[in-house]
Amino acid sequence: MHYNMARKKKQRDFLQKMFPKRMQKKLVMLFMIIILAFIILIGRITYINASHGQKYGKVVLDQQQYDSRTIPFKRGDILEKGGTKLATSERVYNVILDAKVLLSNKKSVDITKQALLECFSIEIAQVDEVLQNNPDSRYNIMLKAVSYLEAEAFHDYTEQHKTKTPIVGVWMEEDYIRKYPYSAVASDVIGFVVDGNLGNAGIEASYNSVLNGTDGREYGYFSEDATVERTVKEPVNGNNVITTFDMELQGIVEKHVDIFNEQYKDGIERGGGAKNIGVLVMDPRNGAILAMSSRPNFDLNNPRNLSEMYFEKEKIDAMNDEDYLKELNSMWKNFCIVDTFEPGSTIKPFTVATALETGVISGDEHFYCGGMLRIGGHNIHCANRQGHGTLSVSGVIERSCNVGMMQIVAKIGVERFAKSQSTFGFGDYTGVDLPGDYETTGLMYNAQNMSPTDLATNSFGQNFNVNMLQLGTGFCSLINGGNYYEPHIIERVEDVNGNVLSDKQSVLLKKTISPEVSTKVKEYMHETVKRGTATTAQVEGYEIGGKTGTAEKLPRGRGKYVISFIGYAPQENPEFMIYVVIDEPNVADQTSSRLACELASDIMEEAFPLMKIPKSE
Numbered sequence: 001m002h003y004n005m006a007r008k009k010k011q012r013d014f015l016q017k018m019f020p021k022r023m024q025k026k027l028v029m030l031f032m033i034i035i036l037a038f039i040i041l042i043g044r045i046t047y048i049n050a051s052h053g054q055k056y057g058k059v060v061l062d063q064q065q066y067d068s069r070t071i072p073f074k075r076g077d078i079l080e081k082g083g084t085k086l087a088t089s090e091r092v093y094n095v096i097l098d099a100k101v102l103l104s105n106k107k108s109v110d111i112t113k114q115a116l117l118e119c120f121s122i123e124i125a126q127v128d129e130v131l132q133n134n135p136d137s138r139y140n141i142m143l144k145a146v147s148y149l150e151a152e153a154f155h156d157y158t159e160q161h162k163t164k165t166p167i168v169g170v171w172m173e174e175d176y177i178r179k180y181p182y183s184a185v186a187s188d189v190i191g192f193v194v195d196g197n198l199g200n201a202g203i204e205a206s207y208n209s210v211l212n213g214t215d216g217r218e219y220g221y222f223s224e225d226a227t228v229e230r231t232v233k234e235p236v237n238g239n240n241v242i243t244t245f246d247m248e249l250q251g252i253v254e255k256h257v258d259i260f261n262e263q264y265k266d267g268i269e270r271g272g273g274a275k276n277i278g279v280l281v282m283d284p285r286n287g288a289i290l291a292m293s294s295r296p297n298f299d300l301n302n303p304r305n306l307s308e309m310y311f312e313k314e315k316i317d318a319m320n321d322e323d324y325l326k327e328l329n330s331m332w333k334n335f336c337i338v339d340t341f342e343p344g345s346t347i348k349p350f351t352v353a354t355a356l357e358t359g360v361i362s363g364d365e366h367f368y369c370g371g372m373l374r375i376g377g378h379n380i381h382c383a384n385r386q387g388h389g390t391l392s393v394s395g396v397i398e399r400s401c402n403v404g405m406m407q408i409v410a411k412i413g414v415e416r417f418a419k420s421q422s423t424f425g426f427g428d429y430t431g432v433d434l435p436g437d438y439e440t441t442g443l444m445y446n447a448q449n450m451s452p453t454d455l456a457t458n459s460f461g462q463n464f465n466v467n468m469l470q471l472g473t474g475f476c477s478l479i480n481g482g483n484y485y486e487p488h489i490i491e492r493v494e495d496v497n498g499n500v501l502s503d504k505q506s507v508l509l510k511k512t513i514s515p516e517v518s519t520k521v522k523e524y525m526h527e528t529v530k531r532g533t534a535t536t537a538q539v540e541g542y543e544i545g546g547k548t549g550t551a552e553k554l555p556r557g558r559g560k561y562v563i564s565f566i567g568y569a570p571q572e573n574p575e576f577m578i579y580v581v582i583d584e585p586n587v588a589d590q591t592s593s594r595l596a597c598e599l600a601s602d603i604m605e606e607a608f609p610l611m612k613i614p615k616s617e
Contacts, residue, residue, distance in 0.1 A: 072175055073213030074496075075197055076238035078190060078204070080245040081491055086190050087204065087300075089176040093151040095120055095143040097127065100136050102169030112167045119154040120146065145177050180300035186250055187297045188334040189434065189489065200303075201332050203241065203489065205435045210493055213238040239501060240494045244288035249607055253279050253291045256602045260595075261295060264586045276583035278335045278468050279603065284476035284568065284577045286506035287485030289432075290611075294335035304328060337436040340443055340465040341583065344551030345400045345533075346566045347461035347471075349521050351409055352397060353478055354420040356517045360411040363393050363520055369403040376453035380406065383550070397524040398532030400548060402460045409459035417455060418447040423512050424474035424484075426466050431486040431509070440465055461551055472579045474512070475566055479522055479545070479574045481515040483508055526571050534565060537597035539605045543571035543616040546600075548593035553584075561590035565600045569613050576613055578604060 078087040095116070102112055109131075116122040120143050130140050151172050158167045178193040191202025199208035216235030257277055264273025274295070281291040299305060306316050306327055319327070333339070355361045371387035372379050382388065382402040388395070396404035409417055422428065427444040430437055443465035445454050457463040469487060477484040486507040493502045513521075525545035528534045533548045546567025553560040564581045568574040580600045584590060607613075 069173075069218040071216035071218055071232070071235045073215055073235040074176055074237040075178065075193070075213065076211040076240045076496075078207075078211070079240060079242050080247040080250075081242060082247065084247050085181060086186070086243070086245070086247070087178065087180050090179050092145040092147060092175050092177045093172040094141050094175050095122065095146055095154075096171050096173050097130060097140040097142050098138050098169040098171070099131050099134055099140060100138055100169075103131060103135055105166075105168050107165050108168045111161060111165045112170060115154065115157050115161075115167050116142065116170065119157055120150065141173075145175070146172070182247075183301055184297045184299050185247075185254055186245065186291075186293065187300050187303075188294055188332060189245075189292050190300060191435075192300045192303045201435060202334070203243065203434065206433050207241050207490065207493075210241060211238045237496050240496070242491045242494065243489055244283075244290060244491045245489070246290050246611075248610055249281065250291045250293065252606045252610070253281065253293045253603055256599060256606075257293055257295055259602070260599050264595075274582045274585045276335045276339065276581075278339075278579075278581045278583075279599075280336050280468050280472045280577075280579040281603075281607075282472055282476055282487065282577045284480040284574050287473065287476065287487045288491070288506075289487055289489045290576075292334070292336050292489075296331050298331050303332065306331065334434065334436055335581075335583075336468040337432065337434060338467070339583075340440055340467045341562045341581070342462050342464065342551035342553070343466050343471055344461040344549030344562065344564060346475075346547050346549035346564055346579075348397055348400065348405055348459075349478060349525055349547050350420070350424055350474065351405055351412070351417075351459045352393060352524065353513050353517055353521045354417060355408050355412050356520060357420075357513045358412060358416050360416075361393060361408060366390050366392055367396060367401075367404040367407045369401050371403070373403045373406050373456070375406065375456045376451055378453050380453070380456055394524045394527055397547065398528045400460075400528075400533045405459045406456040409455055414450045414455055415447045417458070418445065418450055421458075421464075423510070424477065425470050426464070426474065428470070430469050430473050431507075432469060433488050433490050433504075437469070440467065440470075461549060468579055468581055472566070472577065475568075475579070476577050477512040478518060479525075479568050479577065481518045482511050482513040484510045484512050522568075522571065522574075525567075529567065533593065534567070534597055536594050537565055537567055537601045537604075539569075539601055539608065541615045542569050542604070542608055542613065544569045544604070545571055545574075548597060550591055550593050552591075559590060560584050563590065563593040563596045565593060565596040567600060567604075569604065569608065570616070576604075576608070576611055 075089045077085050077089070079085055102109060113124045113127050116127060117124055122142050126142065130137065134140065154172070161167055180190065180192070189202050191204035192200055193204055194200050197212050199205035199211065204211070214236040217233045219231045257279060260277065261273045277295040279291065279293045280289070282289055299307070306324070316324075356363060368390050369382055369384070369388040371385045372381045374380070380402065383400060388399050388401045388404070391399060391401055391404050393408075395401070396408070412420075421444060427439060427441040429439050445458060445464060450458070454463055473484070473487045486509050488504050488507075490504050492500055492504060494500055522545050525547055526543065529537055529544045529546050534546050537546055538544060544567055546565055549562075549564035549566070551562045553562060562581060562583050563585060564579070566577075566579045568577045578600050580596045582596050582599070585595050587595065
């Protein structure tokens, strides 16, 4: 006990020594001052909250939308080479309701509902549902894609009521909507955009990253006087792409395809005169695609609508989701690139060119056609089963003689023929700047697996597959002196100020044949249009060359054919290449290529003056 008392005495002496009475008084006074400051602060906060709390609360709530806001970028335009917009983004507004702000001002609820009804036809019940189910929500999209004029009308409406009962809790969010001024024209080439500025098909897909920009951002905070201070990071808009398209030419192509569809549509379920139709127009001097059209097509502004032009409404209503999606994908595909088929006799100029280039023939030879040739244990017939008799090399092309062609390819042999198919790009990627380009070597023979029978049938375009762009690009090299250019649809890329960021120059990939062979093969095709199988492709006043094609589809014997015509003008220094393919035309006899020739002729007759193709002397 004495020990504890002694210890306490020592502690008291130590504290008195460390904190004398004068200092203890100062500490007590400091503590009292701190307590007093807290009391005053709490009192001031209580007073402000009691007298002005609702006012300041409303200010904060009303301005809350400025705290952070996305500023959308404008996706770049797609234009044809003359400057006409094929795809563009228009500024629109989304009507946003801030339920918490609106409910914080009871007097403004009714007038705000009325404003939404009068300006945007947003029903009062729709607003009530949001206010009841989500009273604390800050972001409710009440209506999308409101036009500038509608947004301005709402602004004027709110200004009129500003001095009375204000309209609160509603604001306009900037946005863009993709528009296609020409609707269905070149739909599978242009493509369309789905949510999130994601390109689907066509140029919209292949140039998606070029067309897209970067969203901006607006940040806000409140200064001491409760005003909103803003910091804005501006959006970066997307770049524009200028195509090689000529829209007048594209319009001519589409007009005549539609005329053909209307003329032969009877009995075709999906509407149109054939299962598929493709037209490809290129400049053989540089590989530029001037026009590309296929049927069926679709409305770019409403791409998910199969429409009654393809199916009856009852059939659409009966489709399940899987069938509906299947038909959409079929409608969206670009037949000129995606679909493969046996090319038929349009391949014959390539076979003759290979024979001339390899030197196995000189062009002075003659071949006898008796209507059939037995190869590899098979009787392979000519289109003319009675036979053509003796034909020159030019005559073999003019009359489209299978027997003469098989005799020519026998001189070429498997190795050189397989190599020539690759040289002309059959089965390979074309390199075109559009989606759907893929290699089809699995649909081709090679030197290791090509039998004598395969060699014979390949010589006249059966028993292997190509797509339109592969054959069209190879054909351009056949008529331009042997220069194989990479096909392209985009001419250049520009920023929003018109500065050129990249220029798509002609890309020469390889040489296929010599200029001398090219000249000779053109002479054969010129004669084919003048007096051979392609006379219905003639256009008065112009020197045209070309070749027809008829290929029986698998399985054989069903009467299903792909017919085609590929041609060019003028005869000297061609500037215009056209390839027309009609898959299963809606006629009793599908074997005649006359329909393809006539469609090509109708297009060329109207297009040549536009393209300033020189007339013959």
